[in-house]
Amino acid sequence: MSDPQKPEAEPAYQDRTFRSPAGIAGGVLLLALGAWLGIDAAIRGEGRTPWLALAGLLFAVPLVVAFTVRPVVYANDDRLRIRNPFRTITLPWASVATLRSGYSNEVLTNAGAKFQLWAIPVSLRGRKKAARRQSQAAASGDPTTGGRRFLDPSAPPTRAAGDQSMDELRDLSEQRADAESAQGEPVVRWAYEVVVPCVVGAVLLVVLLAVS
Known part of the structure; x- marks a missing residue:
């Protein structure tokens, strides 16, 4: 029987998490825009428009989540x-x-x-910026300019965020x-939780457009 006073052992390791903040931000904006347009069409639309809007949301929302929020x-x-x-x-x-x-x-x-x-x-742009920073650091470290004393010789070379990961x-x-x-x-x-809604939404869209 374990001693109730003894603290539980901590996990041997923790997961390091890598994801794209820009992708998540873009996905949230797309979801907000899609929800606004889709719900507005579902409420105010006439005829088959509400059903088309709901089928479009069922297809598009999981797809946007899959490519922006889900990747990690x-x-x-x-x-x-x-x-x-x-x-x-x-x-x-x-x-x-x-x-x-x-x-x-x-x-x-x-x-x-x-x-x-x-x-x-x-990010090719990020790589270019990192290369430019490296060039600037090398230039400031030129012994003839006296800039080397402002640099940390043990510091790792500048890298783009994705390359560092x-x-x-x-x-x-x-x-x-x-x-x-x-x-x-x-x-x-x-990821059937993503695939199934996308397929169902796509089928509904095709059917609704075919009978319209």
Whole structure:
């Protein structure tokens, strides 16, 4: 029997969460606009208009949520969990071959499967700004200008936010790939809570438009 005075053991690890604040903000604005227009049409519309508005909301709302609010990446000492618009992928670190960045951020498994990290978008503008800051820092650190004393030699190079997140994930993957608790096979689950309403809404829209 456990001692009631003894504090409970804390979790061995906590999930690190990566998501796009800009994507969430854009999604909330789109949902607010869609709800305003759709509800107004459902209340004030005539004939089939209210039904078209409701079917449109049933189709559009889950779709907007899927691409803006839903995407998130969770990482802990054992696994990488990717919540994309229509799927949730769980990858033990031992199954991850590499994480790479190009025009999108992706993870490749040892079996050759590739999954995009929707929650960590690539910003070419952010990369250009980061490169410009690096150039400015290098210029100010020129010994002939005396600017080096204002720089921290141990500071990491400036990186875009998405690239910094990918660096963290790569470090965690390399550190935990051989851990006993990080072994296992990838698991992919479809997000039926998103797919089903979208399909139903699309079918209703097609039917209503066909009979109008």
